[in-house]
Amino acid sequence: MENNQNMPAKPNNYMVLAILSTIFCCIATGIASIIYASKVNECYARGEYAEAEKASKNAKMWAFIGIGISALVWIIYIAFFGFAFLGAMSNAGSY
Template sequence: MNATAPQVPNNLVWAILATLFCCLPGGIVSIVYAAQVNGKLAAGDIAGAQDSSEKAKKWAIYSAIAGIVVGILYTVLVVMMGIGGAASGGY
């Protein structure tokens, strides 16, 4: 009987990228969950590994969305400050 362990992605690359480029707190949570996947697979906890994998993926997505939202808000703020400064004769 060929019993191979199921392939459960740990999403560690996405967690690290989200931490570096998007949102540090959400990315760290994603890294923690991603780090749990391989250990749970080695212990035979397939359901736990799949749960940690899904949580890592969700937190990486949340982190990416937060980074995009903050970037857009920052850009809008800078543009509004520039328009306000030009209108008041600050230049």
């Protein structure tokens, strides 16, 4: 039987965050995040604790990059159409 006292805690795989990032934010970065998230459990089970920790950090990083890109796109989208709407409203009163 293996001694579990020397095993470090399993890092979070961020799979839920990766899936939500893929569905609601950016598909490309979300897929990268899912790939790294799936590696966390595999590496940990093989005893590759440093690799599991690295995969966990990469999964989290790519999920947040996707969320950031999505937020930036929405800000630009709202600003563009918001200013276009305000411009149209100010021109509507000059007729």
